[in-house]
Amino acid sequence: MRKIFTILTLSFSLIVAAQTELVFVFFKDKPNKAAFFSNPLSELTQKSLDRRTRLGIALTDQDAPIEPAYISNIQNLGFTVTDYSKWLNGVAVNATPAQIQILSQQSYVDHVESFVRNPNGGKRAQKIEKFKEFDEEFSNREPMNDFNYGNSLAQIEQINLRQLHIAGFAGSGISIAVIDTGFPYVDTGSAFRRIRTKSRIKDTYNFVSKHTDVYSTSLNSHGAMCLGIIGGYIDGTFVGSAPNADFYLYASENDDVEIPEEQLYWIEAAEQADRKGVDIISTSLGYTEFDDSRYDYTYADMNGATTFISRGAQIASEKGIFVLIAAGNEGQSSWHYISAPADAPGVFTIGAVTSSGASSGFSSYGPNSAGVIKPDAAARGTNTYYAYNNSSGYGSGTSFATPLAAGGVACFMQSLPNTTSINQLKQKLRQDASLYPNPNNQQGYGILNFYKTYQTLTVNDGRRIRVKIYPNPAKDFINISTGQRITSVEIYDFLGRLIKSDSESKLNISDLAKGSYLIKIKAGNQETVEQFIKD
Template sequence: MRKIFTILSVSFSLIATAQTELVFVFFKDKPNKAAFYSNPLSELSQKSLDRRTNLGITLSDQDAPIEPTYITNIQNLGFTVDDYSKWLNGVAVNATPAQIQTLSQQSYVDHVESFVRNPNGGKRKDKIEKFKEFSQESANRNALATFNYGVGLAQIDQVNIRALHVAGFTGTGMTIAVIDTGFPSVNTGSAFKRLRDNGKIKGGYNFINKTDDIYNQSLNSHGTVCLGTIGGYLDNQFVGTAPDADFYLYASENAGIEIPEEQLYWIEAAEEADRKGVDVISTSLGYNEFDDSRYDYVYADMNGKTSFIARGAQLATEKGIFVTFAAGNDGNNPWHFVATPADNEKVFTIGSVTAQGNSSSFSSYGPNADGVVKPDGVTRGSETFTVYNNQVTQASGTSLANPLAAGGVACLLQSVSKNISREDIKTRLRQNASLYPNYNDQKGYGILNFYKTYQTLSVTDVKKTQVKIYPNPAKNFINISTEKPIQSIEIYDVLGRLIKTETKNNINVSQLAKGNYFLKIKTRDQELIEKFIKE
């Protein structure tokens, strides 16, 4: 998705004769899959296996490694094999029509599928120039973090994540894979020092050039800015939406070109993320046109099933990973639809709104070509605060709205029982969004509400304790009444800082400044977060 900054004009000549095309060679089987089933840890981490166990997902042949002799056989036919997928069980090669026929005749090959959608090339009637992806403008529960959110407060509050943080859910124990461009400055910048010092960056890989180099300054900084929205931290200036999550950083997008191989880079990154046991994948990329117009998609292809990356993204969700994608920034263009794989039904697609809650004009429209509501919901993507290198900055685009939401998802996953279906969580997020049960083509079901969703997801299937706070607003005292005995009450200000701790249910608040406050009320088996106003 060269929906990152401005689009470059790329010229090239196509060979008139014996023209090659990118194809995917699907293999028939995995002859050594029994070895995988007897020792799953040879391919998947314990965390990955635990995710499947918790969610009732059984191992399948997709999880087994690809047969290495098949790859060797393809190479022996004279092909270069750089990219392959165990989930799809095959390899990608460039081949002429005659070579495609040869590949199809191999005994171990099931079939060959081309990436080409428009054999004659040239401009398709609905093809337009790409848009900018963003423009840069200026139950593991951790010990409670008391953050000064600084300029990030409003975007956190718009989707009601701060109450989750106050409740102790800041992403601890959750692992997020950010699959994007490169991540320059993440290894040196002070905005990511907290992640580095706490060992939160677990690893990464560059699937573009097949190296460990993800921090090189020559790489596009789009991935860094997206990561900053989730995990960035500058004391008293900015806090991301999941500051205590763990991260894997994978590069899959070369911002200077647009080639269909990038879909495979993403799938390979997602497979590696699955091996590591990630809980959430956040990606602010998408595809509908390429430098070689033979590979372009049209709206009819945006059905969540046609593109290779949409198929790969769905497989990632079927492994129990919560996958979020940016809707795209084509709202003002003739092509104004979500790009793939945001068109996939199982992907949680995020559009953009302004600070006032209005649709960002650039945010792409749904539904997908099969009529599935897209985006699923929205967060702030206009003039969103994030961090880069050593400072706070702002950027606009669904590229920022998506990681903002992904961090909220990680906090939500931390807060709920490990065996709650990811599809159930997606459904609750939609149901608690601002427009539900209505929706529209640019906002989907509306602005997400993470704490409200948390309140509707049961951890222990115990009925939520009823709480009464009165008077509210209050001048001097507040009284708190619950069905169960109160063990302690903590008061937090709007920045999430602990102000006062009490054990009685009649609290003197006369010394507090006027404004909004959070109450964290602990009973024997629950913790409840409520709000009150000091007059």
């Protein structure tokens, strides 16, 4: 009887769905925008305004709140309104064709756009799942980052991030919004104790359920794992790519269904991130198909301007937020290509590579359908380690390559506090990646190289000292030539641990084991981190 009842319920739901469709009602204007412009703090935090000032981004009508009277008017017409966007200036409702006509005729409505792309459903070429279902689950500067990386060392080194950590840049003062499923055990697990005790979780909200709880153990763990790749810390076992960053945790993905409303949940989360003044958004979600096939997209729609979520992601990037999006895990499926919002031209799309630097077979292909090179760059996505609850594990997917890269961006941004152009930072990261100037369709410009980019941007600005270390390789002694008086020297082993400090230009290294080491050299207000080999 239960099976029959379930079938009947499903059939009824499909009939109702056929009668209505999700639409977005675009409003003509924002009548009260003058009040916002006279008092921007009524809508945006000072941190958000400061980011705009630093990057030279002017306030626009998009930043003003949506007109409350318009929402009330829609509700008075009999519609339920739970999701809306000030950036797009409108609300989402479910409506019949006749109701759409009524909505279009309202004096304050500009136009109504349906989420439906295939009115008759149509044949589906390939079921595209959420990235999480493919993931295998088994100054602001702090003076020293003496980390024992453990399992995460190889993925940190592949993107040349350990040297940036040792230089003192581990994400301090940089805020990252992780927009994902949920974050179970982040409020209790020892893998996240460090960010909790240092009060680095700044805001939480579940845009699916409309409440602040993002920690429920009933939520999918994908978001927590992605957070763990950035901010997790287990001494001697795991260090995230930006363990000193601040975090804003937003749930936008409903694990039980695949519905077009999830695109709006994401946009709402991105708008909240903007209000709070975050610097970076990291998202490992993508959309092409839904439970109701009327809403399915095609590759032609992956042009960065068609899907609602890609429009929102593009606006977020135009607000000065560094938006990183996973390319997707469809490289070996008939779909093959990136999904939304990875197709947005302004986002920094991340592909996945193996430990050897080869493209991960599952990593989705670009470009977007308008010909924009995607992905932009790549990081480790095969057997990538993450911290979760009380331990660490490893899994595969562009879902994991993306937060790894996002943490690197946070450290990089911390090292350049006076940055005035996010687009220039993106371009420099592309230019210093492993495949530049010859990108391919799975890695873009290749594996990121954060310390190389830091070096190229700071060598002439008076912050980085020029040095010569010789002999290299060395057996008993190394000499350091700077042309200036050395104030301190620190040697770190391959795990990232500080093992020797001095202030001399000639160092005895005879007691060191054979291998590769990093040496941090300071002379006055200048410094550098270099590598040498003990023979």
